[in-house]
Amino acid sequence: MGRPRAFDEDEVVRAAVTLFAGRAYDSVSVDDLVHHLGVHRNSLYKVFGSKRGLYLAALRHxxxxxxxxxxxxxxxxxxxxxxxxxxxxxxxAPADAEVAALVDHALHDLDDALGGPSATATLLGLRLRARATP
Incomplete structure (x- = not known):
C-alpha cells in the first residue's frame, strides 16, 4: 500500500495554471514546478506523469x-x-496535437460567444499587446 498523497491535486493544478499562464510552458522547468507548487518531484511524476501531463491538466482546468x-x-x-x-x-498548439485540439475547441466557443473569429482575434490580440507593453 502506498503512502497517502501529501498534497491537494486540484490545488496544485490551479497553481500550475497561474504559473504556466504567467511564464509559458517552455519557461517553466520541473524545478520551478517543484519549488512553486510545493510538490516533490517524485509525487509530481507519479500523479501527472510528466511536466506535460501537469500542463494538460492545468490547461483543461x-x-x-x-x-x-x-x-x-x-x-x-x-x-x-x-x-x-x-x-x-x-x-x-503548433507542436502538440492534444493542446491544438483543446485550443481549437476553446476558440470555436469564443467565436460563437463573441460573434465570430474576427472578434476572437481582436480579443486575443488586445491581450497579447497588453502583455507585451510594460
Missing part, C-alpha cells in the same frame, strides 16, 4: 473552470483570464 464560465456569462475580456489560452495557442 483553465478552459473548463475559468474560461467556460466567462464565455457562458458573456464576460470574456482581454485580461489575465485568457492568458493560458493565449500562450497555449501561440506556444504549444
Amino acid at each position: 483553465h478552459l473548463e473552470h475559468q474560461l467556460a464560465p466567462l464565455i457562458a456569462r458573456g464576460a470574456v475580456e482581454p485580461g489575465p483570464g485568457i492568458d493560458l489560452l493565449l500562450l497555449a495557442m501561440a506556444e504549444r
Whole structure:
C-alpha cells in the first residue's frame, strides 16, 4: 500500500495554471514546478506523469473552470483570464496535437460567444499587446 498523497491535486493544478499562464510552458522547468507548487518531484511524476501531463491538466482546468464560465456569462475580456489560452495557442498548439485540439475547441466557443473569429482575434490580440507593453 502506498503512502497517502501529501498534497491537494486540484490545488496544485490551479497553481500550475497561474504559473504556466504567467511564464509559458517552455519557461517553466520541473524545478520551478517543484519549488512553486510545493510538490516533490517524485509525487509530481507519479500523479501527472510528466511536466506535460501537469500542463494538460492545468490547461483543461483553465478552459473548463475559468474560461467556460466567462464565455457562458458573456464576460470574456482581454485580461489575465485568457492568458493560458493565449500562450497555449501561440506556444504549444503548433507542436502538440492534444493542446491544438483543446485550443481549437476553446476558440470555436469564443467565436460563437463573441460573434465570430474576427472578434476572437481582436480579443486575443488586445491581450497579447497588453502583455507585451510594460
